[in-house]
Amino acid sequence: MQHLDLEVICQAIDWLEKPVSGAFDEPVWLCTVLSTFGSSPREPGAWLVARSDGLHRGSLSGGCVEDDFLVRLMAGEFTTAAQVIRYGEGGHQGAGIELPCGGLLEVLIERFTSCDEDIMHLKALRAALEGRSPRLRHITLGEASRRVLEEDSGLGERVERQTDSDGKTTGYQLRVGPVARLLLAGLSPVAEACAAFAVSLGFEVIICEPREEMLASWDARNTPIAGVTLRRELPSRFIAAGGCHAATAVVALTHDPRIDDLAMIEAVRQPAFYIGVMGSQRTSQARAGRLSRSGGLSDEEIGRIVMPIGLNLGSKTPAEIALAVMADIVRIRRGRERHAL
Numbered sequence: 344m345q346h347l348d349l350e351v352i353c354q355a356i357d358w359l360e361k362p363v364s365g366a367f368d369e370p371v372w373l374c375t376v377l378s379t380f381g382s383s384p385r386e387p388g389a390w391l392v393a394r395s396d397g398l399h400r401g402s403l404s405g406g407c408v409e410d411d412f413l414v415r416l417m418a419g420e421f422t423t424a425a426q427v428i429r430y431g432e433g434g435h436q437g438a439g440i441e442l443p444c445g446g447l448l449e450v451l452i453e454r455f456t457s458c459d460e461d462i463m464h465l466k467a468l469r470a471a472l473e474g475r476s477p478r479l480r481h482i483t484l485g486e487a488s489r490r491v492l493e494e495d496s497g498l499g500e501r502v503e504r505q506t507d508s509d510g511k512t513t514g515y516q517l518r519v520g521p522v523a524r525l526l527l528a529g530l531s532p533v534a535e536a537c538a539a540f541a542v543s544l545g546f547e548v549i550i551c552e553p554r555e556e557m558l559a560s561w562d563a564r565n566t567p568i569a570g571v572t573l574r575r576e577l578p579s580r581f582i583a584a585g586g587c588h589a590a591t592a593v594v595a596l597t598h599d600p601r602i603d604d605l606a607m608i609e610a611v612r613q614p615a616f617y618i619g620v621m622g623s624q625r626t627s628q629a630r631a632g633r634l635s636r637s638g639g640l641s642d643e644e645i646g647r648i649v650m651p652i653g654l655n656l657g658s659k660t661p662a663e664i665a666l667a668v669m670a671d672i673v674r675i676r677r678g679r680e681r682h683a684l
Contacts, residue, residue, distance in 0.1 A: 359456070480517040
């Protein structure tokens with residue numbers, strides 16, 4: 344999931360717990376992308392939350408769909424607990440929106456109120472996005488629409504349609520898991536370029552940096568990267584304290600063994616989906632030897648580490664190296680083998 348999805352759920356909770364008018368009867372509407380056909384800027388499972396006055400957080404299509412939905416919402420539509428609308432060719436309920444390349448977009452629209460049950464449901468989703476137990480949402484449509492939340496393995500499609508014996512859609516199963524996280528071990532020009540790329544890709548980005556000289560340089564520039572959290576501590580300590588979950592990529596790009604090696608030793612003990620460290624083939628071989636001798640890592644643990652890191656694009660500049668690193672992370676996250684590129 345993307346960091347924007349976490350922001351959406353946090354905003355929904357905040358609006359329900361702190362209504363603008365002060366009256367605890369102001370609902371919010373949570374919209375979920377169910378399916379896309381053709382060109383679409385957001386994938387199934389993406390969220391948008393809105394209030395009846397048109398304020399909203401998140402995205403469904405990048406513009407046209409949001410505009411239509413908000414106009415209809417402010418006109419008093421969407422009073423049921425859960426319903427599905429379709430945008431694009433064949434859209435219904437007066438959607439009348441044409442998407443690029445003849446695309447189609449199905450959206451689930453749920454109405455949440457400030458009742459304890461609804462707020463607890465949203466808080467459970469927030470916990471799942473923050474890296475705790477993945478959850479599976481069962482949404483039943485129709486007059487008896489209801490929401491059921493249960494624990495999940497996190498494996499499988501984010502959106503699955505449920506049908507009756509006649510093939511009619513009766514509801515959906517929606518998987519909610521940790522937001523994709525990029526954990527950067529130490530500050531460096533390449534790390535900063537990676538951070539900027541990762542934010543644009545929807546990652547939650549955390550940089551751990553304990554070195555005073557690097558922190559002083561960062562503070563002196565006074566140009567923090569929007570959406571990036573800087574933690575002034577050893578990355579290995581943050582990792583050991585639970586800073587990794589299954590949707591985390593751990594990347595070390597400093598050329599400082601005190602930072603990079605310790606981060607790798609802790610990272611291989613965690614469920615991170617990607618672990619990589621920068622260096623040439625020769626440097627990587629030397630590092631593998633150190634991790635085995637001094638770190639006590641097994642061949643299997645060392646085999647989890649991508650080194651040299653990234654795709655072999657012939658990168659030279661920090662931005663080019665960052666592109667190669669983030670491209671490799673996206674490749675792994677999407678389940679692509681290198682030979683399939």
